[in-house]
Amino acid sequence: xxxxxxxxxxxxxxxxxxxxxxxxxxxxxxxxxxxxxxxxxxxxxxxxxxxxxxxxxxxxxxxxxxxxxxxxxxxxxxxxxxxxxxxxxxxxxxxxxxxxxxxxxxxxxxxxxxxxxxxxxxxxxxxxxxxxxxxxxxxxxxxxxxxxxxxxxxxxxxxxxxxxxxxxxxxxxxxxxxxxxxxxxxxxxxxxxxxxxxxxxxxxxxxxxxxxxxxxxxxxxxxxxxxxxxxxxxxxxxxxxxxxxxxxxxxxxxxxxxxxxxxxxxxxxxxxxxxxxxxxxxxxxxxxxxxxxxxxxxxxxxxxxxxxxxxxxxxxxxxxxxxxxxxxxxxxxxxxxxxxxxxxxxxxxxxxxxxxxxxxxxxxxxxxxxxxxxxxxxxxxxxxxxxxxxxxxxxxxxxxxxxxxxxxxxxxxxxxxxxxxxx
Numbered sequence: 291x292x293x294x295x296x297x298x299x300x301x302x303x304x305x306x307x308x309x310x311x312x313x314x315x316x317x318x319x320x321x322x323x324x325x326x327x328x329x330x331x332x333x334x335x336x337x338x339x340x341x342x343x344x345x346x347x348x349x350x351x352x353x354x355x356x357x358x359x360x361x362x363x364x365x366x367x368x369x370x371x372x373x374x375x376x377x378x379x380x381x382x383x384x385x386x387x388x389x390x391x392x393x394x395x396x397x398x399x400x401x402x403x404x405x406x407x408x409x410x411x412x413x414x415x416x417x418x419x420x421x422x423x424x425x426x427x428x429x430x431x432x433x434x435x436x437x438x439x440x441x442x443x444x445x446x447x448x449x450x451x452x453x454x455x456x457x458x459x460x461x462x463x464x465x466x467x468x469x470x471x472x473x474x475x476x477x478x479x480x481x482x483x484x485x486x487x488x489x490x491x492x493x494x495x496x497x498x499x500x501x502x503x504x505x506x507x508x509x510x511x512x513x514x515x516x517x518x519x520x521x522x523x524x525x526x527x528x529x530x531x532x533x534x535x536x537x538x539x540x541x542x543x544x545x546x547x548x549x550x551x552x553x554x555x556x557x558x559x560x561x562x563x564x565x566x567x568x569x570x571x572x573x574x575x576x577x578x579x580x581x582x583x584x585x586x587x588x589x590x591x592x593x594x595x596x597x598x599x600x601x602x603x604x605x606x607x608x609x610x611x612x613x614x615x616x617x618x619x620x621x622x623x624x625x626x627x628x629x630x631x632x633x634x635x636x637x638x639x640x641x642x643x644x645x646x647x648x649x650x651x652x653x654x655x656x657x658x659x660x661x662x663x664x665x666x667x668x669x670x671x672x673x674x675x676x677x678x679x680x681x682x683x684x685x686x687x688x689x690x691x692x693x694x695x696x697x698x699x700x701x702x703x704x705x706x707x708x709x710x711x712x713x
Contacts, residue, residue: 291317293327300334308347315351319449325456332453332462340467345509346516348467352475353517355449357425359396359481364432366393366572369482370564371473373506374406376494376637377531381409381439382545383553383561383588384486386595388568389437390587391578396432397439398446398480402646402654405494405637407538410441415539415612415656419601437595447475466502470509478517484571485514486564487523491710494633495528500710507713520571525711526560530631530666533557537645537659539612540680546606549589556665558583559708567712615643615657615682619675620690626699628668628676635696636660642685642692658682660693666705 291313299306314331317323340348361367368388372378385395399421402408410421421441423431431438444451450472457463477485489497489507497503507523514521533554535544548557562583566576582588589606597603605611640646644655661678664670676697679689 291323293317293323297327297331297334300331300338303338305341306344306347311344311347312351315348315449316355319355319452328453329456329460332457332460332468335468336462336465342512342516345467345471346513349471349475349478349513350517352447352450352453352471353478356447356479357443357445358479359425359429361394361396361432361481362483364394364396365436366484366574367482368393368395368484368486368568368572369397369477369480370395370486370488370568371477372488373473373490374496375490375528375532376405376407376633377533377536377541378407378490379412379533379535379541379545380488380557380561380564382412382542382592383548383557384565384568385437385439386549386588386591387561387565387579387582389435389591389595390582391565391569392574393436393568393572394432395437396428396480396482398442398476399439400442405634405641405646407536407541407646409439411654411656412538412541413439413601415542416596416601416605417611419596420599423599431598435591435594435598437591438599439595442476447479450475466505466509470506470513474510474513477514478519482519484520484568486568486571487511487521488560488564489523489525490528491525492527492529492633492706494531494637500525504711504713511713522567522571523713524563524567524709525713527706527708527710528633529706531633531636531662532560534662534665535659536636536640536662537680538654538656540614540659540661542605543609543612546592546609549583549592551584556708563709613657614659615655615680618679618681618686620677620679620693622670622672622674622676622697622699623694624699625670625672626701627703628664628666628670628697629700629703630698631662631664631666632696632698635692636662639679639689639692639696642688643679643681644684655682664697667703670699
């Protein structure tokens with residue numbers, strides 16, 4: 291392997307051979323190729339692009355760089371990934387629905403960064419709940435409960451972690467092949483046969499336009515098919531936050547209410563759409579999803595899942611076990627119809643309160659957050675509460691400024707459709 295010749299090849303717009311790509315990247319993992327050489331290659335790949343085969347080879351090399359789980363022996367093994375949003379507690383609803391419908395929902399999840407919340411952060415607001423576990427514990431819970439959500443293991447696709455750290459400091463993050471391969475390498479290593487992808491589009495998402503979201507979705511589906519997995523992607527709107535809750539404990543509360551049949555329409559619609567696609571991929575009746583939700587089986591699966599991972603199952607009946615900070619209403623300064631609730635601004639508000647991280651490793655406050663009383667299309671009178679802010683004084687002024695800017699009133703609202711496309 292000649293790293294300089296390999297970098298020059300991509301610099302000049304040529305296609306790599308699979309064995310060269312593997313040798314270069316695995317050489318980096320073994321510290322035989324320098325990080326400055328990999329940085330140079332990342333910039334060349336960013337500017338010149340990777341074709342469909344190169345993107346698949348990159349993904350599979352990252353997936354095989356560490357432990358690879360095999361869930362194919364379990365009943366209908368499925369996984370789900372969201373590209374990140376605001377108020378996105380969908381995994382907490384989809385997982386129990388699928389487990390109650392006869393699937394094995396075994397998922398590795400990350401922690402939140404910037405304005406998007408992480409599934410592990412939300413679940414850690416449940417007293418005693420633990421996301422760290424051994425591979426044996428992960429597989430045992432998958433077998434026993436049919437539902438397990440674990441913190442991302444450093445043994446899973448370690449090459450991806452090292453490459454992402456370089457991309458982050460070399461301005462090479464915003465590349466569709468590099469983004470798609472990063473996401474899918476972890477999904478392949480986690481071992482599920484069927485994967486549903488929730489690609490968010492809009493102000494609160496990383497993909498701002500339908501075109502770039504569709505390209506990302508198409509690339510990830512192609513990777514999955516190339517790796518002999520069953521994959522579908524839904525493009526869903528993230529112009530406004532999903533549901534009413536944005537935070538950690540407050541989102542778990544809303545997820546529980548949803549599993550009790552009292553959830554907001556937008557959250558229910560996205561969760562059911564994703565669950566139905568997963569069931570179709572596994573050759574099961576998609577009607578099982580609604581039956582599991584409305585019949586209470588999904589709620590019971592969630593209770594069993596919490597208990598299996600050390601969490602207090604009493605939170606299902608007693609929301610006070612998920613305590614929230616001090617409450618302050620945000621009052622409307624005008625009147626009219628809510629035309630817009632900017633998801634990005636709401637995410638920044640929760641970040642300012644301490645409910646998110648500005649950099650990796652920061653502690654977060656599980657009890658802060660925002661409950662949106664008014665969403666697009668709702669009529670508002672002057673002085674009426676738009677939202678409830680849960681705070682401990684930290685960053686309150688900044689959060690209120692973001693929330694005021696997030697709300698736009700007008701004569702009428704034309705909300706974007708919730709589900710935009712299927713790939």
